[in-house]
Amino acid sequence: NAGVTQTPKFRILKIGQSMTLQCAQDMNHNYMYWYRQDPGMGLKLIYYSVGAGITDKGEVPNGYNVSRSTTEDFPLRLELAAPSQTSVYFCASSTVGVSQPQHFGDGTRLSIL
Amino acid sequence: QKEVEQDPGPLSVPEGAIVSLNCTYSNSAFQYFMWYRQYSRKGPELLMYTYSSGNKEDGRFTAQVDKSSKYISLFIRDSQPSDSATYLCAMSVSGGYQKVTFGIGTKLQVIP
Numbered sequence: 001n002a003g004v005t006q007t008p009k010f011r012i013l014k015i016g017q018s019m020t021l022q023c024a025q026d027m028n029h030n031y032m033y034w035y036r037q038d039p040g041m042g043l044k045l046i047y048y049s050v051g052a053g054i055t056d057k058g059e060v061p062n063g064y065n066v067s068r069s070t071t072e073d074f075p076l077r078l079e080l081a082a083p084s085q086t087s088v089y090f091c092a093s094s095t096v097g098v099s100q101p102q103h104f105g106d107g108t109r110l111s112i113l
Numbered sequence: 114q115k116e117v118e119q120d121p122g123p124l125s126v127p128e129g130a131i132v133s134l135n136c137t138y139s140n141s142a143f144q145y146f147m148w149y150r151q152y153s154r155k156g157p158e159l160l161m162y163t164y165s166s167g168n169k170e171d172g173r174f175t176a177q178v179d180k181s182s183k184y185i186s187l188f189i190r191d192s193q194p195s196d197s198a199t200y201l202c203a204m205s206v207s208g209g210y211q212k213v214t215f216g217i218g219t220k221l222q223v224i225p
Contacts, residue, residue, distance in 0.1 A: 031210055040121065041217065042119075042201070042218065043157075043215040045212070090157070095210065098207070098210070099162065099208065100208070100209055100210045101209040101210070102159075103158075103159075104156030105156050106154070106155050
């Protein structure tokens with residue numbers, strides 16, 4: 001009963017470094033999402049995917065990239081990390097249907113120093 | 114003006130109190146309304162889901178939607194220390210699996 005699993009839970013990066021945040025779900029959900037959560041700003045959508053091979057930009061995509069080669073996995077790539085990318089990142093997934101909500105992982109806390 | 118406005122709190126109440134949490138919104142196209150609960154260092158989890166206007170009750174929790182006033186509420190009866198969390202309102206035009214706009218969350222503390 002894993003749901004949405006995010007790794008790592010914590011990470012400190014230096015400015016200019018790159019990293020990949022991993023997200024996996026075992027619910028066979030078509031839709032997957034990446035959000036960032038900053039104090040006083042709420043959850044902002046970075047990228048989303050409606051199925052394997054299909055991704056699209058959300059509200060705040062600059063500085064990030066995604067890929068979706070399988071239904072289960074949706075990694076988020078940070079290139080050239082900047083202090084403005086310090087945040088808590090949440091991955092979510094959902095199945096199709098107006099009454100279907102998004103299910104969230106427990107987040108990756110990322111600090112860029 | 115933000116699409117969804119939510120008071121961040123914190124809101125402190127004694128155990129057993131009735132809690133009222135609220136959000137206002139500006140987009141009249143929103144039809145699906147959700148409340149998520151987020152414990153510290155955890156991801157949000159869905160608490161209540163309503164479509165259009167009206168009330169929905171689930172145990173100690175009641176969600177209300179007033180589309181004419183663009184105002185939604187979550188009531189918690191007989192509040193417990195385990196209810197201490199941040200409560201996020203969320204709204205969507207096309208359903209909970211589509212683009213969802215979240216409030217910033219209200220932090221609630223229930224004091225024993």
